[in-house]
Amino acid sequence: MNITVIGTGYVGLVSGICYAELGNRVICVDKDRAKIDTLLGGGIPIYEPGLQELSVKNREAGRLSYTIDLQEAVRQSELVILAVGTPSLPSGEANLSYIEQAAAEIADVMNGHKIIAVKSTVPVGTNERVRDIIRSRTSESFDSISLPEFLREGSALQDTMHPDRIIIGADNHEAAETIAELHRPLTDRIVVTDIRSAEMIKYASNAFLATKISFVNEIANICEKVGADVTLVAEGMGYDKRIGHAFLKAGIGYGGSCFPKDTRALIQIAGNVDYEFKLLRAVVEVNQDQRFSVIRKLETIFDGRLEGKTIAVWGLAFKPNTDDVRESPALEIIRHLTRSGAHVKAYDPIAISNFQSMYGEDSGVEWCGGAMEAAAGADALCLLTEWDEFVQADLQELQSILRKPILIDGRNVFKEEDLAETTFIYYSIGRPRLNQGVKEEISALHY
The missing domain is CATH 1.10.1040.10 (N-(1-d-carboxylethyl)-l-norvaline Dehydrogenase; domain 2)
Structure with a gap:
């Protein structure tokens, strides 16, 4: 099948590459020339394990291409998938301006019957809005499909190639069957609904x-x-x-x-x-x-006084195996720490650059090049993202380089046996039995 995917964010890029891996001819389109140049150069503008290798493989096989030319891409394809962003407005509503613009641009270049599938997460009724926009701008025939995605960042390839289910919202049986056939190599759990139900799912x-x-x-x-x-x-x-x-x-x-x-x-x-x-x-x-539970534990340890303390932070991405820092708990935790007068030493294996771009300038944050570098000399360490590098850390070494052996485990990654040979003042989330004696140990420390 000839497919155009509009948008090369997580959803669009992963979907396009995986459709190509299934043997389809896929053109991924984006207005951001820098993104397209990166992709054409063999790179990937996001961090997702295994994605770059699959992109290169399918480009070399001639099944996958990248372009900023939407017109040529749409005209070569039977299926056009919208995977542009729908960020939140201040009200909490989804911003549909990008998807509406894409719909208008598709309509203006259509050269025959197309299936238009919306993979972006959109409010109920959006597919009808897209259909109305296209109808108002072209006399060409088309079918509308709601094709919601359920991939998880960090395991997006696995989720796309081995989905729990495929949801297809359609009001035309033939179009629904075409999309179902496209996905049958992935799973037989294909649910066809009306369009509004698919959007709500x-x-x-x-x-x-x-x-x-x-x-x-x-x-x-x-x-x-x-x-x-x-x-x-x-x-x-x-x-x-x-x-x-x-x-x-x-x-x-x-x-x-x-x-x-x-x-x-x-x-x-x-x-x-x-x-x-x-x-x-x-x-x-x-x-x-809940993200402030880390702050509350630190305030308990330091009698509510964080000013002048050096706090190490392990993990800036919102989850491991991604460089995505959007809505990461680390953003508010670090901001609260620095506003309280603490000095923060922060490290993440992948996401430092993205975090710096979103967080902005802050003289209270020291960006470190390694986990132990961040921990060295700190009054306490807060683990916020469960990267393997942190889970597998040598706790004996860690204890030796911290100024005080205080470990706040915000992801409950360490077990009792991990801590048995240490003297950490250890706080986790909802596991008080691992924290026995903490109050006594804290009282013995002098700050």
């Missing part, structure tokens, strides 16, 4: 996963107060098939480009039809507060 899925995360974090906070271990609680809960283990890992909350944006958008979608989504509002509020 994406938001409902992300909202539910965000709810599981906030729920287990609330349980973790209670566990700390009653002396239970949230990791054991979550394990016991997860064996119930109605619940499952996925997304029941306590920590400092979710971030990234999807969950924060989509939960806010769904709250706004509900509000637009005079419905108050009370549960989802609570999910967002819990997640926002």
Whole structure:
């Protein structure tokens, strides 16, 4: 099949490369010439394990190309996929200006029947809006498809090539069958719905996963107060098939480009039809507060005085195996630390550059070139992203280079046996049994 994918962000680029890997001829289009030049040069403008190698492989095989020429791409293709960004507006609503602009540009260059599929995450009714825009600008025939994506950054290739399901929203059986046939090499779990239901499935899925995360974090906070271990609680809960283990890992909350944006958008979608989504509002509020659990633990240790303290931070990306720092808990945590007078030594294996661009100038942050460099001489270390490099760190060495052996584990990566040969003052999330004796150890320290 001849496919054009408009937009080379996470969704568009991964989807385009994977469609090419399936044997289709794919043209990826973007207005950003720098991105296209990077791709043409064999690079990748995002960090995603395995993606660069797959891009080069399919370009060399002649199945994949990159261009800024939307007209030529659309005219060569039977299927045109919109995968442009839909960032949040200040109100929480999705900004649809990019997708509306893309729809108009597609209409202006169409040269025959096309299937127009929207893969961007969009509010209910957007596909109809796209259809209306195209109809108003061309007499060519086309079919509209909602084709929501469910990939996770850091495991996007796995999620795309081995999806849990494919959702197709359509009002034309033949077009739906064409899209189903495209995806059958990936899975037989293909669900065809009306277009509005497909649009809602994406938001409902992300909202539910965000709810599981906030729920287990609330349980973790209670566990700390009653002396239970949230990791054991979550394990016991997860064996119930109605619940499952996925997304029941306590920590400092979710971030990234999807969950924060989509939960806010769904709250706004509900509000637009005079419905108050009370549960989802609570999910967002819990997640926002959870990242400050790290700050509260530091304030407990230092009697509320962070001024003059040196705090090491391991991890700036919102999750491991990505350089994405959008809505990363580290943004607010570091900002709070520096505003409280602390000096921050920060390190991330991949995301420092992106974090610096988003965070801006701050004389209170020292950007480090390695994990141990960041930890050296610090009064405390906060682990915010569970990169393998941090999980596999030599804790004996780490303890020896910290000024004080204080470790705040915001992702619960270390186990009892990991800490057995150390004297760390150790705080995790919802595991008070690992913190026995912490108060006594803190009282013995002098600052």
